[in-house]
Structure formats: structure tokens, C-alpha cells
Amino acid sequence: MRTKTKAITAAVTGSALGAAGLAWLAMPASAGEAPELPPIGAEELVQSVMATKTPALDGTVQVENNLGLPTTALPGGMSLNLDAAHVYNDGNGNAKLSIEQGANDTTVVRNGTTVWTYNSAKNTATKTTVTDEQPPAQIPSDPAAAATQLMAKVRESSTVAVEGTARVAGRAAYELVLTPKPTEHTVLREVRIAVDAEKRVPLRLAVLAYGSADPVLQVGFSDIEFASQPASEFQFTPPQGAKVTEEQAQLPKRPETADSVEVVGDGWDSVVTGTFPTDALTPKQGPKHGGADANPQQLLSRFGKPVSGAFGNGWVISTKAGSALITADGRFAAGAVTEQTLVDALSAK
Template sequence: MQPKTKAITAAVTGSALGVAGLAWLAMPATAGEAPQLPPVSAEELVQSVLSTKTPALEGTVAVQNNLGLPVSSLPDGTSLNIDSARVVNDGAGDSRLSIEQGASERTVVRNGATVWSYSSKDNTATKVTVPAGALPEQPGQVQLSDPATAATQLLAKVRESSTVSVMGTARVADRAAYELVLTPKPTERTLLREVRVAVDAEKRVPLRLAVMTYGTADPAFQVAFSDIAFAPQPASEFQFTPPQGAKVTEEQPPAREPGHDATADQVKTVGDGWDTVITGTIPAGALQPQQGGHGRDVDPKALLARFGKPVSGAFGTGHVITTKVVTALVTDDGRFAVGAVPEQVLTEALGAK
């Protein structure tokens, strides 16, 4: 089952070290009568999710998003529209993520210390070799590759600042699941109303993650499997050979001093829980005009001026863009702050210029 739906996903970066993968994907809940399951407490369900290692699996992720973003592609040509995605995991750390976007496909394969990223659109591949288990977790990112990973990482991050409850059952990807609901505590400054996680009743693996905001009964976005099979996966799934004629680039991760995170100087988190804000500096040249998808020229500064609201404060001047669940502030001197928070929280995070 691969219905044509849409979602926003973070771009698979050129280095492939910051693979954000399917951070927030979406699809409607699978129709069907709610299954009858034994009662379980919220704490028991949370603990079982956090202690369960994602098993070997293969599944399809279909996508829908209700963000209403004003742009359809990023400056590097990565489309924000996704037709479907396929996830494969060996249960021991190796994984494959394939994203279909129209006639093109983007693939990310992790096999031990090697990460390949490939784009069929321009027939380019990037290979990065890192020590096993040393892929950095950058602030605010969800690593490769599936709804189970995304929901588990989010659950670990916000559980202490949430009221957690079990609100019935559901059927997702033809599997029985418990509905776990996390609601921000009153002290949290966030645009979100709640997050719902459908947890597989047998495997205790998240099957769907839905983000709810105020003023609507429909999710702003969800991430879910449309079909899934828990079974050993062939080793060939985690092998990658660049197609003939592909332009291949090999990269090495930046050297890091013991105890020092090389990404900490560029990207930082301010706060914690629901009102966490990600701040950093936009790479040099990223705001300059460049070629986007379908050969079209994209001027990031012009887009900011068109869709953003001019703002000023102790941080300087810039533009702010607000969606149903995310607010982003980009300053004229190239700094940024983003989070599921009101504008005021972003200006506080940036502080003085």
C-alpha cells in the first residue's frame, strides 16, 4: 500500500552524518474497530517503549501533512512532497530508508560504520565512514529511520514535562495498539496541544505518532506505518553499490576532541521539554540565490521577505515564519531559532545581538 500523500522531512545532508530521516511523517490512522486489549498503566507502557529495542522489520510509511507550508522545495532541490517511503531495519543498527519523490528516489543506507546517501535525481552518492555507534546525535534531530525511532526519542525527551495517559486502543498497519497521550504541563510554553503515540500491543514498538495543535481535531502531522512486518531482513538490504555513472563523494567525519561535540559550536538547544528551541548559524552561502528543484532559481532571502514577518529586538533584525506547530526566526546576520513555541520564546533564546 503506497498512497500518494505528502509530508515534510528534513533533507538528507551532504555529509550524511546529520541524517534526520523521517523526523515527522504522517498518514491517517488505519480504519478498523478498536481492538480489545488488557489494561495497562501509562507508566508501564512508557517504560516498555523506552526499554524495547527496535526489532528487525520492513515497512511502508505513507505521508500526509497539514502544515500549510508556503514553499514546495528547499534551496538544495529537496522536495517537501513525498509520495512514499520504505524502511528496513535489521534490529542491530543497520537500516535502509528509501523516499520516493515523483520520478526520483533518495536512499540512505547504514551498514556498520558506513553510511551511504544516494539521489537518483542527479545520480550522486555520498559515502561517509565513522566508528561503529559514533553517528552524532545533533540537537533536535531524530536519527534514521522510522516512526518507531522518532516516537521513542520524542517520548524520552518530553515525558518529564508531560502528563501521560493511556486513551484507549487503535489498529495501525493491521496491528493492535495502545494509544499513549502526552499533554504538556501548564508550565510549558508550546504551540502543541498533545502528542499521541500508537504503541504495538505485542512488540511495544511505536507504530504511529500524531502531533495535535489547538483549534482543530485533525493532526497537524502524523508519522506512521501503513504496513509493517516484524521479521529477519536479508543482509543484501544493507549493502549499497552506486549505480553506473554515479558521481561518488567520500567524506570523513570531522575530528573531535575527547569530550567535545563538534556540532555544539554550530547548533545548540535552549530549554528542554516541549519548549525546547534549536538555535544556530546558517552555513555561509545558504541564504544566497541558488538553483532549486526543476531548474528553478531560489532566493532564500526573497522567500523570507515574502512569507515571513519582519521583526526586531535585542537580537537585531530578521523575519519570523509561523505554522500551526512551528515558529522559525531567521536574523539578517544569519542566525536562526526554531521550535514548537510562540515567537517570544525564540527571541529570548537568541538573546542580545
């Protein structure tokens, strides 16, 4: 599959990547010679990154995806087809994130304890009241948020080292490398995080798998500026004619996501399990499908390998960065792990 590269203009939020977020990671190429920086220990660098509050900033993010799988053809695959993301953060918890997926735009705006979620395709807006502790949204936003959450998730099951320096988006950075310990069952070889030497903010993140010299999934800034953002960016008014609903103390849900999602295992061996919406694998016909049949199970048979076990029957879809096991009755398990690890996770449910 041809490498797909997109330039995304962005201003960074601190929203969470989420358990399935490895599918969104990317990195732009850096330019210039590696800068000379004072030596720093790996643990000191990790601690400084974890302690850093995401500052107000804006920048351009370049995305490259080398998974080698047409995910839009699979149930739920549209969530992996990110065309563009525009994000803003004021450094004090207020954030705005706009995601483009084909003809649909999803906008999430958090101002204090109010979160607005707007879906342009459905022209629906949801106003949600959250607590101060709740993150803005479970949607990936930027290299800083992605790298920080991933670091927190796998650091205890990793060997961590600082391997040189780099210049990313015109800024000097340390190269932090996390390698899975031998006891892990992941298919990933390492994760490399370029950390801003001054701000201690991740600028670039690359995921490398066994058998591939180049990153399979990458995210990072091609330019960045740490600057205050206008308060108007965090104000939202629903468009005229939009259907507005209100929720109390719940985070807005992403459209077309799975139900009953939970994570089995931890660290590099984490597996996301859940159930697709009831009709996700049901054959469909009608104007939305060009008047022709759309049969998800046929697509799974085309791209996946048939498997069976204590979980029943299903298909395994493999990429360079991991695999997904989808059963005929709509359950799934996915992670950057071996096929047997997916089977074990689903059989345990």
C-alpha cells in the first residue's frame, strides 16, 4: 500500500490518546544536524516530561501511515481515516479539537467544565458537563499528548534510554527510546520520542515494528510555536438548525464507536476488547451504499484470515503494528500483540 502523507495544521491540546490510539501515531522528518545538548539521564528525562503541563502552543503536524491496510473498508475503520486535525490549547485546560474525516467534521470544545461535541454530517451538537478531572475527549490530538500518555502506559514494561539528539520543527530535542522488555508479547520493536530540550514537551513520536527499518506509524510537528491562544477559540455556538442535546457528568462519545470497550492486560501487551454496534456486520443495501450490497463479513473474509477457538469463529486482520480479531457475532480484540495474545484476551471474556 502506498505511503499516505498529510500535512495537518494544528495547535496542540492535552487530550488523551486512548487505548486504541496506536493507530494514530505519526512523525515528520526532521531537518538539520543533530544539536549539541547537555547530557541527561533517561529517567530524569522521563520524569521531566511526565511532570510538564502542556503549554499554550500551535503548530503544523505532518502525518504518515505505513500500516499497509485499507482500514476504511472494515467495520469501525473510518475512525482510523483521519484527514486533518486542528487543535488549540490555552495551557490552562481549555482546548479545541476539530477532526476531518471525509465529508464529516467533528469538533470538540472544552471550556471549564463544559464540553461541546459537534458532528457536521448529522448536524448534531452535544453539551456535556464534566468534572475538572475529566479529559477533554478520548480523541488523539497531537504528538505531545500522544507521546506522554503512551510513555505513562509502557514505561514500567520498557527499557528506557536516551539515544542522541535531533532537530524537530526547528527545535533542539533529545531522542528518548522505549524498548519492550523480553517478557512482553508485542510485535513492536521500539518507540522513539523526540523531547523538546527546553520545554520538555514531546515534539515527535515514531513507532517501529520488527522486520521494518522505517516507522510504521508516526506523528510529529513540522513547525511549532509556543504562544498564547485567544479566548474566542474556546467559545462554541451550535450552527443554526443543529439538534442540541445535553448530558450531565458524561464525556461525549465518538460517533460509530464500539460498545462495552475494556482493556485486557497492561503495558505493551494491552489488548482492547469490545463489541461493535448490533448492525455493524449486517449486510446493507440502499442509497448510502450506491444501491449495491455492502457486506462487512465478505470484506473481513477478503482482508482477514479465518480463525476459530473458544471465542467462536472470526477473522484476524494483521498490520505491521499489530492485529485485530473480529468474531462473527461482532466482538473484537485489538492490540500491538501476537495473534495468540488476542485469542487469549477474547477467550477470557
